[in-house]
Each structure stands twice: as C-alpha cells, then as structure tokens.
Amino acid sequence: MDKELKKEAKKQYLHYFRIWFIVVGVLLVVTVGAGVMHAMKKDAARTNNTAPTERVYDYADILTDAEEEKLREYIAEKEATYKADFVILTFSQPVEGAEAKEQYGYRSTNWEQNMMDIADDFWDENGYGFNKNFEGDGSILIDNRYEGQRGEWLSTSGKVEDALGTYDVENVLYAVDTYYDSDPCRAYMRYIDKVCSYLDGGVQVGAGYYLGAFVLSIVVTLVYAASHLGKNRAKDTVAVNAYVNGGKPMLRNKGDDFIRKNVVSRRIETSSGGGGGHSSGGGGHHVSRSGASHGGGGHRH
Amino acid sequence: MVYSPEKHTMFCPFCESEKSEELANGTSPEMAICPNCSGEVPIEEHTSATQCPYCDSYLILNERVEGEYTPKLILPFQLGKETCKKSIREKFKKNLFAPTDFLSEVRLNSMQGVYVPYWLYNYNTHCSFRGEGTKVRSWRSGNMEYTETSYYAVNRDLDIGFDKIPADASEAMPDTVMDLMEPYNYGQLIDFKPEYMSGFYAEKYNMPSDAMEPRARKKMNEDAVALLKESYAGYNSVKVINQDVQILNSDANYGLLPVWKYMYTYNGQEYPFYVNGQTGKIVGEAPTSKKKALAYIGTFWGCIMAILMMVPLLAAWL
Numbered sequence: 361m362d363k364e365l366k367k368e369a370k371k372q373y374l375h376y377f378r379i380w381f382i383v384v385g386v387l388l389v390v391t392v393g394a395g396v397m398h399a400m401k402k403d404a405a406r407t408n409n410t411a412p413t414e415r416v417y418d419y420a421d422i423l424t425d426a427e428e429e430k431l432r433e434y435i436a437e438k439e440a441t442y443k444a445d446f447v448i449l450t451f452s453q454p455v456e457g458a459e460a461k462e463q464y465g466y467r468s469t470n471w472e473q474n475m476m477d478i479a480d481d482f483w484d485e486n487g488y489g490f491n492k493n494f495e496g497d498g499s500i501l502i503d504n505r506y507e508g509q510r511g512e513w514l515s516t517s518g519k520v521e522d523a524l525g526t527y528d529v530e531n532v533l534y535a536v537d538t539y540y541d542s543d544p545c546r547a548y549m550r551y552i553d554k555v556c557s558y559l560d561g562g563v564q565v566g567a568g569y570y571l572g573a574f575v576l577s578i579v580v581t582l583v584y585a586a587s588h589l590g591k592n593r594a595k596d597t598v599a600v601n602a603y604v605n606g607g608k609p610m611l612r613n614k615g616d617d618f619i620r621k622n623v624v625s626r627r628i629e630t631s632s633g634g635g636g637g638h639s640s641g642g643g644g645h646h647v648s649r650s651g652a653s654h655g656g657g658g659h660r661h
Numbered sequence: 662m663v664y665s666p667e668k669h670t671m672f673c674p675f676c677e678s679e680k681s682e683e684l685a686n687g688t689s690p691e692m693a694i695c696p697n698c699s700g701e702v703p704i705e706e707h708t709s710a711t712q713c714p715y716c717d718s719y720l721i722l723n724e725r726v727e728g729e730y731t732p733k734l735i736l737p738f739q740l741g742k743e744t745c746k747k748s749i750r751e752k753f754k755k756n757l758f759a760p761t762d763f764l765s766e767v768r769l770n771s772m773q774g775v776y777v778p779y780w781l782y783n784y785n786t787h788c789s790f791r792g793e794g795t796k797v798r799s800w801r802s803g804n805m806e807y808t809e810t811s812y813y814a815v816n817r818d819l820d821i822g823f824d825k826i827p828a829d830a831s832e833a834m835p836d837t838v839m840d841l842m843e844p845y846n847y848g849q850l851i852d853f854k855p856e857y858m859s860g861f862y863a864e865k866y867n868m869p870s871d872a873m874e875p876r877a878r879k880k881m882n883e884d885a886v887a888l889l890k891e892s893y894a895g896y897n898s899v900k901v902i903n904q905d906v907q908i909l910n911s912d913a914n915y916g917l918l919p920v921w922k923y924m925y926t927y928n929g930q931e932y933p934f935y936v937n938g939q940t941g942k943i944v945g946e947a948p949t950s951k952k953k954a955l956a957y958i959g960t961f962w963g964c965i966m967a968i969l970m971m972v973p974l975l976a977a978w979l
Contacts, residue, residue: 376957377961384964397978398977398978581958585954596840600888603823609820611819612819614892615817616814616816617816619793622809625807628805
C-alpha cells in the first residue's frame with residue numbers, strides 16, 4: 361500500500377511538473393549548445409590582417425616605455441581571448457572652440473563632437489576591427505591631456521558596440537576615471553578589463569542581476585505556495601430572507617418624518633504648485649564620418 | 662434494498678429490483694439483529710439506521726423512528742455518492758499539497774450518507790424599529806463648500822414569518838459545520854417514510870426541541886434585525902432608539918436532512934468533510950502534507966531559478 365502510494369505520488373509529481381521540466385530541459389540543452397558555440401567562437405582566428413599591429417599610441421607621452429610595453433602585452437592577451445581589438449590613443453591638443461576648429465579642421469567647436477570624431481576617425485582610418493576592417497569588433501579609448509580640455513572618449517564598434525549600452529559605456533568611463541590622474545596605465549587596463557567583462561556573458565549581467573533573480577524567484581515561489589496552501593474554507597451562504605415566508609417581510613408601517621436640518625460651510629483652501637523635472641537623454645550609437653556605425657561616450661575632466 | 666438518490670426510489674444494487682422495505686428490531690440499546698444475516702450489529706445511543714458490518718446490508722431501527730421519534734419531515738438525498746466524490750475532487754483539486762491519497766477512490770469510497778436529525782422552527786414575529794436617520798448632501802459655491810445634514814424620525818413595523826429555521830439535534834455533528842451546511846431547499850421536503858433511510862446512516866434527535874430552540878431563536882433574531890436594517894436603507898447614518906423583535910407564536914417540527922460525511926485520517930489526526938446531500942455544498946479543510954509541500958515548492962523554486970540563471974547566459978551567447 362505504502363509502495364503503491366509512493367509510486368502514485370511520484371507519478372503525480374512528474375505529471376504536474378512535466379511542462380516545467382520540458383522547458384528547463386530545452387533551455388539547458390540550448391544553453392549548453394550556445395556555450396559550446398561561444399567557446400568555439402573564442403577560438404576563431406583573426407580575419408582582419410590589414411590593421412596596424414600597434415595598439416598603444418602615447419602621443420601625450422604620459423606612459424613610460426615599460427608601461428606601454430605592459431599595455432601592449434595585456435591587450436594582446438585580451439584580444440586573443442575576446443576576439444576584439446583594443447586601442448589606446450593619448451594626445452594633447454585643443455578640441456574645443458572656433459580656433460581649434462579652424463586649426464585642426466574639426467567639423468564642430470564642441471568638445472564632445474570633436475572627441476567622438478577623433479576616436480571614430482582614428483579607428484576607421486586605420487581599419488581596426490578583429491574580424492574586419494570596417495565596423496569590425498573592438499574599441500578605442502582616446503585620452504586628451506590638453507590643459508583645460510582634458511578627458512577621455514570611448515568609441516566602440518562591431519560586437520563591442522552591440523554589447524555595451526549607454527549605461528555600460530558610462531561604467532567603463534567611471535572605471536577609467538578612478539585612476540585617470542593617479543595612474544594612467546592602470547586606468548587604461550581598467551578600460552580593457554571593463555569592456556571585456558561586458559563581452560563575457562556571465563560577468564556582464566553582474567551580481568545585481570543574480571541577487572534580483574534570487575529575490576524574484578523567492579517572491580514568485582511564495583505566491584505559488586500561498587495560492588496552493590489556501591484552506592478553501594466554506595462560507596456562510598444563507599441569505600437573511602432564506603427562511604422568511606414569501607421571501608420578504610410584510611411592511612405594516614413606514615415613517616420617515618423630517619425633524620430638522622443644519623448647514624455648515626467652509627472655505628476651500630486652494631494651493632498652487634508646479635511640476636518640475638529633468639530630462640535625460642543620450643545614447644552612444646551614431647555613424648562616423650566614414651559611414652561606420654559606432655557606439656560610445658566620453659567624460660570631460 | 663437501499664434508497665437511490667439518482668432513482669428517487671428504493672433500489673437493490675444486487676438484483677436491481679425497486680421498492681421494498683426492511684426494518685430491524687433492536688434486541689438491546691447497544692445491539693441490533695441484522696434481518697439479512699442475523700448478525701449482531703453494534704449500535705450507538707442515538708443511531709436509527711446503520712450498516713451491518715458482516716453483510717453490508719443497511720438496517721433501520723424500528724423503535725427509533727416510531728412514536729415520539731417519528732420524524733415529521735425528511736429531505737431525501739438528492740446527490741449520490743459518486744456525485745459527491747466528484748464535487749469533493751473538484752473543490753480540492755487545487756490543494757496541491759494535500760496527501761496523495763486524500764482524493765483517492767479508496768478513501769472517498771468510505772464516505773457515508775447520514776440523515777442528520779434537525780429541529781425546524783417556525784416563528785411569527787412582529788418587528789419594530791425607532792431611530793433617527795441622517796441624509797447628507799454637499800455642494801460648492803465659489804470658494805465655499807456647504808454641507809447640509811437633514812435629520813429624520815425613522816419608524817418601521819414589519820410582520821415577519823420565519824419558516825423552518827434549522828438547528829441540528831445531533832451531538833456528533835458540530836453546530837458550526839451544520840450551520841455552514843445551510844441552506845437546504847425546502848421545496849423537496851416530504852412527509853417522512855422510513856424507506857428513504859435505507860442505504861444510509863441516521864440518528865434520532867439527541868435532544869428535545871426546547872434545548873435547541875435558543876440556537877434557532879438567535880438565527881431568527883439576527884435575520885430579523887438584518888431585515889429591519891434593509892427596510893431603512895438609504896440613510897447616511899441611523900441611530901437606533903428602540904428595536905424590538907416580538908415572537909407572536911412559534912412551533913417546531915422534527916425532520917431529517919441529508920449529509921454526506923467523509924472522514925480522512927492523516928498522521929493520526931482526523932479531517933472531517935461534510936457535503937450537503939441536497940445542494941452539494943462542502944464544508945471541511947484539506948490537510949497539508951509537509952513532505953509534498955516541500956517537494957513541490959522546492960521544485961518550483963528550482964525551475965524558476967534555473968530559467969532565470971540560463972536566460973542571461975543565452976542572451977550573451979546567442
């Protein structure tokens with residue numbers, strides 16, 4: 361009897377969760393498949409051989425030779441893993457104002473516009489991109505050290521552009537800002553690490569997602585448990601006239617005699633107020649002067 | 662021979678013949694002789710119909726449905742055991758964490774049809790109400806708001822006849838549960854005939870009508886007050902000055918009302934379920950199997966977590 365009961369319980373359990381098990385099973389198979397594909401992609405060889413081999417252009421001369429070499433090695437290692445080019449360009453020249461526009465042939469007097477153009481043009485004109493020399497995978501960080509116009513700009517392309525939203529670009533730039541003044545070499549390494557973290561699916565979602573997923577799963581499970589733990593109590597369904605002859609009482613007398621009334625008044629307080637707010641906007645996606653799609657953003661110091 | 666709620670007549674489940682009678686004579690207050698197998702059937706103090714434990718035939722105890730114990734009215738079972746089993750399964754199918762065998766065929770087959778003794782009380786009443794009611798209206802004029810409150814003297818006099826307010830006369834049946842069994846549709850009440858008891862368990866009344874009358878009177882008073890309140894609806898507020906429910910005359914009749922009883926035992930604890938044998942209304946709470954609840958809740962959580970974990974990986978890799 362006990363054995364039969366356990367068998368029946370198991371049968372009910374499997375029947376009840378059959379859809380869930382199928383969904384989880386299919387997802388698991390697809391995830392494992394995607395993981396294998398992803399790993400195979402990681403082993404893919406470089407297909408853009410026209411781009412320069414140089415990755416670190418320290419025109420502002422803020423890095424030591426050892427630091428430049430360290431960065432080159434670090435970038436080579438990351439490029440091999442993430443199949444994306446990482447370029448660093450430092451310089452020191454005005455990028456804002458009419459004078460700079462005239463002197464350097466910028467299309468704008470605006471700092472942001474010109475920093476963006478410099479980054480995009482440097483990338484496009486050199487034909488960077490791990491897989492191809494136009495809209496290929498990778499990113500460039502440019503750092504302008506010109507006094508009064510200091511700041512960095514990140515330009516993304518290909519799968520890096522796809523992986524990094526506006527919020528993610530901001531996070532990369534904040535990571536750079538941490539060491540911008542104190543240790544530029546470390547700041548650039550942080551740029552590479554942070555971009556790589558967004559290319560790496562597992563790290564991209566961040567701990568916040570997993571915490572949120574855990575909390576959400578607990579909440580959903582509690583709702584599920586509560587909905588099935590309901591006691592299903594019977595309610596009193598007897599109407600007040602259930603036992604009344606004819607279903608209603610016989611009215612013998614009904615009186616509603618007016619006695620008095622009183623009126624009170626009050627002044628209505630009016631208040632005026634206004635709404636306020638702020639708008640935010642932005643977005644990193646744009647098309648460069650050479651027609652390539654880029655993402656990115658910048659921080660001015 | 663048993664009474665078939667579906668066929669509305671006496672019915673032999675073996676030879677399928679209809680209409681017959683069989684009554685047993687008790688030998689002692691604790692024992693009766695089965696007219697079918699002559700076996701000695703143990704009986705409780707108030708039992709008036711029961712089942713022979715040896716041959717499964719039903720017997721009715723003559724002396725407990727005669728004389729002072731003759732019911733005036735009976736409401737024959739309208740729902741058979743199969744219909745009730747179906748209703749119980751339907752009602753508790755969402756109780757996922759109930760023990761596996763809770764709704765099993767074997768367990769539900771133990772369900773017993775019982776005729777519960779009831780006193781049915783009739784009251785003729787005169788109900789009066791005196792109170793002060795208010796009606797409030799508000800309006801605006803410019804930057805002023807005005808509120809006018811009008812006061813009225815509210816008088817109501819109602820004659821209310823209450824017909825067959827039930828109060829069960831069985832100590833074995835919990836009063837609160839029997840109250841929740843209501844309402845019964847009295848249109849199907851008929852004069853008592855012992856044959857309707859065949860195939861079911863039954864009790865004679867355990868206590869006289871006087872003993873149960875306060876319960877019925879309480880129900881009557883509550884309904885009368887509610888009906889008075891309905892009669893002066895429309896006021897924003899009403900202050901009661903005087904309210905009276907006067908009983909002009911009353912009487913009581915002894916009747917039998919049908920209840921299906923399912924007793925489920927789990928972990929040494931009894932979980933009783935009662936089904937109104939006429940309307941199918943169910944009273945009872947399903948037990949929870951902690952093991953089953955943990956297994957189901959754990960699996961559900963695991964599935965949700967697995968999906969939430971895999972989605973971002975897929976999004977990144979595809």
